[in-house]
Amino acid sequence: MIDIGEILRRELGSERVLLRGDDRLEPYGRDESPLPQVFPPDCAALCDDAEQVATVLRLCAEHRVPVTPRGAGSGMCGGALPVRGGVVLSTEKMQRILEVDADDMVAVVEPGVVTGNLAEAASAAGLFYPPDPASLEYCSIGGNAATNAGGPRAFKYGVTREYILGLEVALMGGERLRCGRRTAKGVTGYDLVAGFVGTEGTFGVITELVVKLLPKPQGAATALAVFADVAGAGACISALLRSGLRPSVLELADRASIDHVRHKSRYRFPASAGAVVLIEIDGDPEDLQTQIERIGMACDEQGAVDVLVASDAAERRGLWEARRLISPCLKEAHTIKVNEDVCVPRGRIVEMLRRVDRISADTGIDVAVFGHAGDGNLHVNLLSNDDPGDPAVRAHVMAAAHRLFVETIELRGTLSGEHGIGTSKRDFLPMEQSEALLEWQRKWKRMWDPLELLNPGKVIPDGVSRCSE
Numbered sequence: 285m286i287d288i289g290e291i292l293r294r295e296l297g298s299e300r301v302l303l304r305g306d307d308r309l310e311p312y313g314r315d316e317s318p319l320p321q322v323f324p325p326d327c328a329a330l331c332d333d334a335e336q337v338a339t340v341l342r343l344c345a346e347h348r349v350p351v352t353p354r355g356a357g358s359g360m361c362g363g364a365l366p367v368r369g370g371v372v373l374s375t376e377k378m379q380r381i382l383e384v385d386a387d388d389m390v391a392v393v394e395p396g397v398v399t400g401n402l403a404e405a406a407s408a409a410g411l412f413y414p415p416d417p418a419s420l421e422y423c424s425i426g427g428n429a430a431t432n433a434g435g436p437r438a439f440k441y442g443v444t445r446e447y448i449l450g451l452e453v454a455l456m457g458g459e460r461l462r463c464g465r466r467t468a469k470g471v472t473g474y475d476l477v478a479g480f481v482g483t484e485g486t487f488g489v490i491t492e493l494v495v496k497l498l499p500k501p502q503g504a505a506t507a508l509a510v511f512a513d514v515a516g517a518g519a520c521i522s523a524l525l526r527s528g529l530r531p532s533v534l535e536l537a538d539r540a541s542i543d544h545v546r547h548k549s550r551y552r553f554p555a556s557a558g559a560v561v562l563i564e565i566d567g568d569p570e571d572l573q574t575q576i577e578r579i580g581m582a583c584d585e586q587g588a589v590d591v592l593v594a595s596d597a598a599e600r601r602g603l604w605e606a607r608r609l610i611s612p613c614l615k616e617a618h619t620i621k622v623n624e625d626v627c628v629p630r631g632r633i634v635e636m637l638r639r640v641d642r643i644s645a646d647t648g649i650d651v652a653v654f655g656h657a658g659d660g661n662l663h664v665n666l667l668s669n670d671d672p673g674d675p676a677v678r679a680h681v682m683a684a685a686h687r688l689f690v691e692t693i694e695l696r697g698t699l700s701g702e703h704g705i706g707t708s709k710r711d712f713l714p715m716e717q718s719e720a721l722l723e724w725q726r727k728w729k730r731m732w733d734p735l736e737l738l739n740p741g742k743v744i745p746d747g748v749s750r751c752s753e
């Protein structure tokens with residue numbers, strides 16, 4: 285039997301390859317998936333550069349060893365889990381910001397750059413990188429591109445895909461390929477960048493990215509509209525969507541979400557808040573006041589109990605800190621937090637919230653709903669403090685998840701708005717996509733990875749669906 289760890293050590297140096305028996309290997313078998321699962325890899329290769337990434341992919345192909353690419357490990361759907369063992373190929377050490385070019389309005393970065401650091405580097409050059417996943421302080425741009433991550437600002441600015449102009453990728457077998465461009469526009473050849481972004485590391489491993497930057501908005505204002513219940517908040521979001529007002533952020537948090545962050549957050553949510561809508565606008569400071577007042581009036585008309593406008597930068601920061609704490613606080617308080625990430629057409633947000641309530645009542649499973657409601661993207665968290673190791677408990681929660689997917693598809697929604705499919709939603713994909721479509725995707729995958737060694741077991745289910753209900 286070949287010892288891939290030793291083979292990689294000979295090529296990369298022993299300090300870059302963690303072997304079984306080393307405590308430092310343990311985290312590479314996990315990610316932020318909802319029902320904690322551990323898949324210990326045979327080894328982890330911590331690459332410093334694209335050449336080393338290509339070497340790992342060449343050796344894994346040569347020795348027929350599965351290889352799972354990994355960024356910061358903050359994914360929530362098992363996309364970085366080495367489900368078939370083998371090698372975890374980590375890009376976490378590739379953290380160089382190679383260029384921030386204010387004239388071309390691009391940055392060129394390695395995949396391990398932490399997203400928040402990219403945003404700061406852009407800001408220091410007077411520019412703006414809009415995508416802001418809640419994990420921006422620790423997730424990496426390579427992982428964001430692999431999963432096509434979103435975030436609150438996607439409401440105005442779109443998701444990661446819109447900001448990736450060019451890529452260098454390493455392919456299974458070790459070939460390195462550049463695709464895309466550095467220009468603001470370009471339609472030469474097929475759009476392979478769009479093919480690599482969002483494919484969760486199943487086609488190739490991103491080793492460098494050309495990222496589009498925007499002019500930095502000159503100012504921003506943030507408001508919190510407070511409602512008696514989530515139905516009122518949902519109706520207000522629908523009304524704002526129809527109003528022609530264009531905030532940069534339109535987020536929702538229900539009572540359970542708010543109550544879970546109260547003890548940690550510096551921002552004091554009103555005691556009576558049954559749900560809140562977090563609204564931000566950005567742009568010319570001269571217009572901000574009028575805009576936020578118009579938004580406030582629209583919320584009042586929709587029955588807001590109160591509209592609180594952040595009075596200064598510190599209060600804005602506090603509000604955002606509270607928003608980003610929702611997910612970690614829910615996790616801390618429960619043994620089970622299955623965070624579904626469904627997305628419905630904008631006209632069906634209110635109906636979806638109603639259906640989520642019904643699912644909770646029918647199944648007896650506690651639910652917290654928050655997230656990017658302006659995009660129809662609801663983080664529906666199924667919560668429990670029962671034993672996650674008990675198969676009956678897991679089955680009960682997953683039955684509620686299944687019901688959520690049924691309702692989502694019925695409303696012509698999609699299973700994941702931003703977190704991805706990975707392993708956790710893979711078996712449910714046939715609920716949304718036809719067998720013919722799945723088969724074309726399998727063919728596409730095989731073209732890049734004929735031996736099915738690169739991030740195997742992810743995204744597209746093999747053959748016949750196991751999800752028959």
Ligand code: 2HG
Binds near residue numbers: 435610611612664665
């Ligand atoms: C967020 O928006 C993240 O906070 C996490 O996407 C969502 O835990 C979740 O459900």
Ligand code: ZN
Binds near residue numbers: 435655656663702
């Ligand atoms: Zn989110």
